[in-house]
Each structure stands twice: as C-alpha cells, then as structure tokens.
Amino acid sequence: MPTGRSVLREAVSGQRKLIGGAAVLASVHQGGEALVPVIVGIVIDEAVSTGSTSALVRWIVVLAVVFGALSMSYRLAARAAERASEQAAHGLRLRLTRRVLDPRGGAESGRLPGALVNIATGDAKRVGSVNGLLPFGVAGFVGLLVSAVLLLRISVPLGLLVLLGTPPLLWLTHLVGKPLERRSGDEQERAAHASGVATDLVSGLRVLKGIGAEAAAVARYRRTSQDSLAATLRAARAHAGHDGAILALTGVFIAVVALVGANLAASGSISVGELVAAVGLAQFLLGPFQIFAWVNGQLAQSRASAGRVASVLAAQPTVTSGTGSPAERPEGGLRLRGVTHGSLTGLDLDVAPGELLGVVSPDPACAAHLLECLGRETDPASGSLELDGVAFTETDPHELRRAVLVAAHDADLFEGSLLDNVVALSRGGEGAERALTAAAADEVAQTLPEGVHTLVAERGRSLSGGQRQRVALARALAADPPVLVVHDPTTAVDAVTEARIAGELREIRRGRTTVLVTTSPALLAETDRVVVLDGGAAGAQGTHADLVHADPGYRTAVLS
Structure with a gap:
C-alpha cells in the first residue's frame, strides 16, 4: 500500500546514481567555499605579514x-540534480496515469478530473524536486563538517562550538517546518479542488448557458477560488515565518x-590570519x-504532495x-441474475x-446503474453478470x-479529425x-x-449536440464489438434522422448482440424484444407493438 513516505523513498531510490553524483559534486563546491577564507588567512x-x-x-x-x-562542480551538480528531479517527476506522472487508466477504476472516486490533473502535475513535480534538494542538503552538511574541522585546526573551542551546536539547530529547523507541511498540504488540496471545479464548469459551459445558470456557476467558482487563495496565503505566511525563524x-x-x-x-590564542x-x-x-x-521548507511541501500522490496510487479498485x-469470437449471450446495485433490486x-x-x-x-454494471465500472452489491456463461x-x-x-449517450469526442474519432475504437x-x-x-461530414477530415475541437465542442451524438454512435458501431450496449443514441437528432x-x-x-437502453419508439420498433425495468427489476416484456397496446405504463414512458 503506497504511503507518502514510500512515494518519496521510491522517487529518491530510482535516481540514486544521479543524486549520488550530484551530492559529490555539490560537496566539492561547499568544501571549496569553506577553503576560501582559510586560504585568505594563510x-x-x-605573504602579507x-x-x-x-x-x-x-x-x-x-x-x-x-x-x-568549486564553480565547475556547482554547475555539474545542479545539472545532475535537475535531471534527477525531472526524471522522478516524470516517472510519478506515468505511475499516476497508469493508475487512473487502470481498467479496474477507483482512482477517480471522490475527485474531480481537474484535481487529478493537479496531482499529476503540481504534486508530482514537488515530489520529484526532492531529488534536486538532497544533493545540496548533503553538500551543506559536508560544508559544516569541513568548516568544523578547519575551525578545530585553528581553535578547538571554535570547532567544538560548531560540531556541538549544529545538531540542536537542525532539530529546531525540523520542528519549525511542521506547520509549513500541514499548511502546504491544505494549500495543494484547495488548489486541486479549485482546478477541478474550473474544469467541470468549462466542460459544461454550454449546458450552463442553456439553463441560465452562469451566475450560480460563477458564484460557486468564486467561493472555491477564495478558499484556495486563503489556503495559499496561510501557506505563504507559514513559509515566511519558517524562513524568518x-x-x-x-x-x-x-x-x-x-x-x-x-x-x-x-587573548592571543590565534593569529590575525x-x-x-x-x-x-x-x-x-x-x-x-x-x-x-531551503531544503527543510521544500521537503515539508514535498511530504504533503507525496501524501496526495499516495492517496491516488493507493485508491482501492x-x-x-x-x-x-x-472467447476469441464470443457468441454474445448475456445473463444477469439477482443484480442489485443502486436502483437495481434483484434484476x-x-x-x-x-x-x-x-x-x-x-x-x-435504473438505466444509469445498469450501464455501470454492464460496463464493469462497478461490481454489483449482489448478483452476477455472465457473458457466454463466464462471470x-x-x-x-x-x-x-x-x-x-x-x-x-453523452460520450466525449477527441481532438482530431472526424474520421479519427470514428476509427478510434475500430x-x-x-x-x-x-x-x-x-x-x-x-450527413455531418x-x-x-x-x-x-475536418478537425474536431476538444470534446467535440465545434459540433452541435446532435452532430456529436451521431459521430459518437458511428465510433461505437465502427468498433463492431460482439456485444454493444447503447444508451439513448438519438436524443439530440430530429425524427427523420432518428428513423x-x-x-x-x-x-x-x-x-451481433445489441442492447438499446432507450425510450425512443423509433428505435424500440426495430428491436426483437423489449424489457421494461419496473422498480429496479425486470417487468413487462414483449415486442414494442404488443407493449404499446397492452401496457399503459409502457405507453406513458415511450409515447408521452
């Protein structure tokens, strides 16, 4: 189970060669810096005296x-440390992407898409930046040791003062960094939420305008962004207090x-030099x-980000x-027994x-919960689903x-040509x-x-709702799967096109096996059989014509 600590440890261990080389070079730089005043004294x-x-x-x-x-060693150390930092961040982004795209799902639970993007970019970068800190932290410690040894050669009291005074000072710096770590975590959490809300609002902008909810959307984002700003200011104050202390x-x-x-x-114990x-x-x-x-402050922020990265990696499927x-060529028989999930009750x-x-x-x-089970977005609370007798x-x-x-029915299109979207799954x-x-x-083409070959904007925003729906249906048909489940594929097209x-x-x-989850009479008239879901279970069934004549509830659902 990934934790914040294990994420940091793996980010460092994966780049240990670069970190080790950078630490040696940075230590040479710090050692050279410590030698400069000693050489001046000599x-x-x-010479002068x-x-x-x-x-x-x-x-x-x-x-x-x-x-x-010392100049050359610093340049090479910085280059190696930056490379280690970027490679670790990139590796984390790949891990997060694999987890988010895992067919078992779970990583997106309770998170808006924008929040996941924020974790995969900002938090991954902060965790990776640990590799840019450690070499210089090691070099700083080496610089302290070198200066302590040099001071011991000049005067034992001076050397002992540095050697004995440094550990308590480092412990105090660690304590001072604790509030910064907490507030940095809150800052990243609020920023990710604000990013998620913004992405959500932009993706639904056309709908918001259609229902006249722009003011409510703006008010929601204003509250979210103000919360994010407040968290950022608290983190900035903690950072300033940390550095000042x-x-x-x-x-x-x-x-x-x-x-x-x-x-x-x-007292004459040491010379002028x-x-x-x-x-x-x-x-x-x-x-x-x-x-x-600097290292302590950045580590505090990196630990907070590592915890957020770990929460995604450790999400339960x-x-x-x-x-x-x-089978290589499935027959396409589906069997559902006692399926209970959400509104479904023993289907x-x-x-x-x-x-x-x-x-x-x-x-x-009920329709949405049935699609979730058939698409394996979730396992039902009870019951079973089988394809050709295999669970x-x-x-x-x-x-x-x-x-x-x-x-x-609301599937998104990809950025690219219309044809590219259709053949994406084929x-x-x-x-x-x-x-x-x-x-x-x-007809759309x-x-x-x-x-x-006309380019389609992201999510198909350059097309109308009916055009997007037809292209998405064409994509599903071009995939030609053994079993195709289609949900309301014609809600945004006119009656002639629907027929x-x-x-x-x-x-x-x-x-090929096809399941049409719809209330469209034009589509239902072409089916072999229709099943009505009543209270989350299978109710009346028969042909469309028979049900229209015999079932008032069916007539109400389909023809009203």
Whole structure:
C-alpha cells in the first residue's frame, strides 16, 4: 500500500546514481567555499605579514584553482540534480496515469478530473524536486563538517562550538517546518479542488448557458477560488515565518561563533590570519544553514504532495479483476441474475446471442446503474453478470470491455479529425464508412468544410449536440464489438434522422448482440424484444407493438 513516505523513498531510490553524483559534486563546491577564507588567512600570515611575493603568487594561484573547481562542480551538480528531479517527476506522472487508466477504476472516486490533473502535475513535480534538494542538503552538511574541522585546526573551542551546536539547530529547523507541511498540504488540496471545479464548469459551459445558470456557476467558482487563495496565503505566511525563524536561529549561532573567535584573537590564542579565517568561516556557515532552511521548507511541501500522490496510487479498485478472457469470437449471450446495485433490486435479464434487445427504464437512475454494471465500472452489491456463461468477475476488465462495449449517450469526442474519432475504437479502421452511414454521421461530414477530415475541437465542442451524438454512435458501431450496449443514441437528432438510424442500426448489427437502453419508439420498433425495468427489476416484456397496446405504463414512458 503506497504511503507518502514510500512515494518519496521510491522517487529518491530510482535516481540514486544521479543524486549520488550530484551530492559529490555539490560537496566539492561547499568544501571549496569553506577553503576560501582559510586560504585568505594563510595569505595574510605567510605573504602579507612577511612581504613574500612568491608566497603571495603561489597562494593566489591556489585560490584561483579552488574557485575554478568549486564553480565547475556547482554547475555539474545542479545539472545532475535537475535531471534527477525531472526524471522522478516524470516517472510519478506515468505511475499516476497508469493508475487512473487502470481498467479496474477507483482512482477517480471522490475527485474531480481537474484535481487529478493537479496531482499529476503540481504534486508530482514537488515530489520529484526532492531529488534536486538532497544533493545540496548533503553538500551543506559536508560544508559544516569541513568548516568544523578547519575551525578545530585553528581553535578547538571554535570547532567544538560548531560540531556541538549544529545538531540542536537542525532539530529546531525540523520542528519549525511542521506547520509549513500541514499548511502546504491544505494549500495543494484547495488548489486541486479549485482546478477541478474550473474544469467541470468549462466542460459544461454550454449546458450552463442553456439553463441560465452562469451566475450560480460563477458564484460557486468564486467561493472555491477564495478558499484556495486563503489556503495559499496561510501557506505563504507559514513559509515566511519558517524562513524568518531559520534565519534568526542561524544568525544568532553565527554571531556566537564570531564573538568566540574575536575573544580568542584578543587573548592571543590565534593569529590575525587565523582570526580572518575564523570570521570568514563563520560567515560561510550562513550558506549551509540557508541551504538547510531551503531544503527543510521544500521537503515539508514535498511530504504533503507525496501524501496526495499516495492517496491516488493507493485508491482501492472499484471492480475485482479476474485473469480470464472472453472467447476469441464470443457468441454474445448475456445473463444477469439477482443484480442489485443502486436502483437495481434483484434484476434478472437474459439476452440471447445476436438479439437486438430494447430496455426501457422509466427511472433514469435504473438505466444509469445498469450501464455501470454492464460496463464493469462497478461490481454489483449482489448478483452476477455472465457473458457466454463466464462471470464478469472472472474476466479481466480490459478484455471484457473489448467484448462488451457500453456507449454512453453523452460520450466525449477527441481532438482530431472526424474520421479519427470514428476509427478510434475500430480494429484497423475497417467499417468506418459503413458506420458513418448507419449513424447518419455522413450527413455531418457533408456539412463540414473538409468532410471527414475536418478537425474536431476538444470534446467535440465545434459540433452541435446532435452532430456529436451521431459521430459518437458511428465510433461505437465502427468498433463492431460482439456485444454493444447503447444508451439513448438519438436524443439530440430530429425524427427523420432518428428513423433512418433505427433502420440502419438493425442492419449493421445483424448477427451481433445489441442492447438499446432507450425510450425512443423509433428505435424500440426495430428491436426483437423489449424489457421494461419496473422498480429496479425486470417487468413487462414483449415486442414494442404488443407493449404499446397492452401496457399503459409502457405507453406513458415511450409515447408521452
């Protein structure tokens, strides 16, 4: 079960070679920085005080070499650390994508699509950035050790002060980072929710305008964005407080080191050059402590993001996964026994291979819950579903969906050409022209400037509702699955086009099992048999003509 800690650990272990190399190079940089004041002190004692030109030249050359080494090592370390950071973030994005697209589902439960996008981008990047922090955190620690050793050589009290004072200071920085971690997690959560709401509103903009709900939508987003802003400001205040506290602590510590060094110089325990070196090392210590403050703050945010990433990776699947696969050429017989899910209450239903069955549900919720079970979006609370005598639960969900395709009436289109959308699910694009004709989508193509090669905007927003619906139906027909379940495929088309689609649908699906979940009389008239869902169970059944004459409830549901 992934946890925030395990996500961070895996992100680091996967890039350990790059992190190790970056840490070594960054440590060389910090060690070189610590040597600079020491070399300056030596120049004062051996060249300036004595007036030796040769010593001055020699140590200036040494100083130049140190500067060159520390400069080059920093550049290479930063490059390696950035590469490790980006590779880890990319790996996390791939893991999150695989989990979201897992046929068993579950990752999207309780989350808006925009929230998942935010986790896969912002949170994954923050977790990956840990690999950019660690090398410099290690380098800061090495810099402290080097400065402590150098101070010990200059003066034992100074060295001991640094060695003994650093652990408590690091512990205090860890404590100061706790509030930042909590508020960063809240900030990311609110930002993800705001992103999800925005995506939701934009995708439904046409519907919102149609029902005149723009004001309510704006008010909802305003509240959500204000909550996100408040969380961001709280996190920013925590970050500022964190950095301020760290700077204050390190400032006091460095001041103490400088004062102790000055007293030692005044008492004659160390030379002028050693005093300069000690003061320089005390000033150098500000660098490692600033690194620690930066690393600690970023780690606090990364831990919060890792927890959010782990919550997606650890999401429980909504359906169980079997290992079996349907037959290479399934007959297409469906059998439902005692299916209970949502509004369905012990539904028994048999669909013969090759049958064109109509299902009428006066309650839209029953239709939706039936589609969820047939599409394996969820497992029923009780009961069983079988394809050719094999239980759905014994079959791999991905393989099952290749045999049983559920086409929702509000299916989205992809960005690309109209033809690309139709052949998206077909095997090699075969039958696309026939599917376009059967769904009356050929008429849509004729009205477009470049026919079937006209580019369609994201989600098909460049098409009308009826045009989108016909193209989506053509896509389902072109896939030519052994079992096709279609939900209200003609609600946005005119009566003449609907009648044409009804006749074509029967012909193109001849010999294949087809379930039409609809209340359209034109479609139901073409079916072999109609089953009415009554209270979540199978009720009256027969041909469309018989039910129209014999069942008042059916007439009300279909003809009113």
